[in-house]
Amino acid sequence: MGDQNGLFLSPHRTAEETIKRLQSLSDPQFARQSQRFFKEQLVLLGIPAPKLRREARSIYNKVKPYWTSAEALEFCHRLLPEPPVEIRSLAILVLSYYTPSLTKHHLPLIKSWLLANYVDNWALVDLLAPAIISPLVKKSPEIVEELYTWTKSPNLWLRRAALVALIPLVRQGNQLREAYHMVLRLLSDSEDLIHKAMGWLLREAGKKDVQRLENFLLAYGPRIPRTTVRYALERFPKKKRKKLLLATKGEKVSQPSK
Known part of the structure; x- marks a missing residue:
């Protein structure tokens, strides 16, 4: 040089x-x-x-x-x-x-950007999380444990990043268990942007194992925000989607087909 x-x-x-x-x-x-x-x-x-x-x-x-x-x-x-x-x-x-x-040792720096509100809207989070955080998780899966702690942060963008970072991995058929666990940790979150991100993550997980997604929605239905359920069911056939929308509200419907 x-x-x-x-x-x-x-x-x-x-x-x-x-x-x-x-x-x-x-x-x-x-x-x-x-x-x-x-x-x-x-x-x-x-x-x-x-x-x-x-x-x-x-x-x-x-x-x-x-x-x-x-x-x-x-x-x-x-x-x-x-x-x-x-x-x-x-x-x-x-x-x-x-x-x-980049390595897992860069994660605290990336977290500091979120906490400093350098990444302070859904578009920036949805760029940073898949492009930068997701490759770190792929290299060092153990840092998912750190992402779990982000779900309890008062910082909205940190919470959304924890969800969105898993989407590229789930699309590859990886981190499915962790994705469902991440959603469970955020079921009581009141933010619409979190509800949408949870639904997005669940929808991608369902592409790899649709029965697992259906079982999850039926098991936790009334606790899951309705926006999340609607996003998660977007790829389901219309008739099945309608049944699950009712079933997840706790209403009695015929048993969904296997």
Whole structure:
């Protein structure tokens, strides 16, 4: 690595250039349209996700010969405190290229980002958890125990991240037991964004073992938030879905077919 290139592509300088670049791509009209997907008022530049991913790949291709995960993390430290959602999203996207060299020892750092509200909306959580946390769980399954503790945090985003981090693993047929246990720990949660994430996780688990999902819903039905049940049943045939929606409310219906 030449010193001149290394200096030019320093994490701090690259971050500053990235901020300017993304600001130049802003689209106020698209930003206003995007705001409707969030309850909280956010700072949005109005950059579509595909364009943001292209920018992240372009940055990675430039820095790949020079950066390790240490530089990528430094890049994140500079960008994550920035208000615009797209700037923070891009930081996570660039870091995702370095997950092969991240380890379970990075989990406390990632947790600190959530607690500091650098990741403070469902879109950022749903990017960070599958792209960064999930690969760590795949490498070191024992850190699921740490994710269990997140379910009792007062921080909404930490709780949602614990659920969403398991989704890529469940899609591969892994961590099914842990997924159901995670949902059980959050059944009494009052937040709609948690109810939706639980339903999403259960729906993915059901794709791998539909009978197990049906048994779970029937066993805990009245305790499960209705939003969660509806999300979990989205892929069921209409007739079966209707029966289970009634059965999980505790109403008497004919026994669901095996």
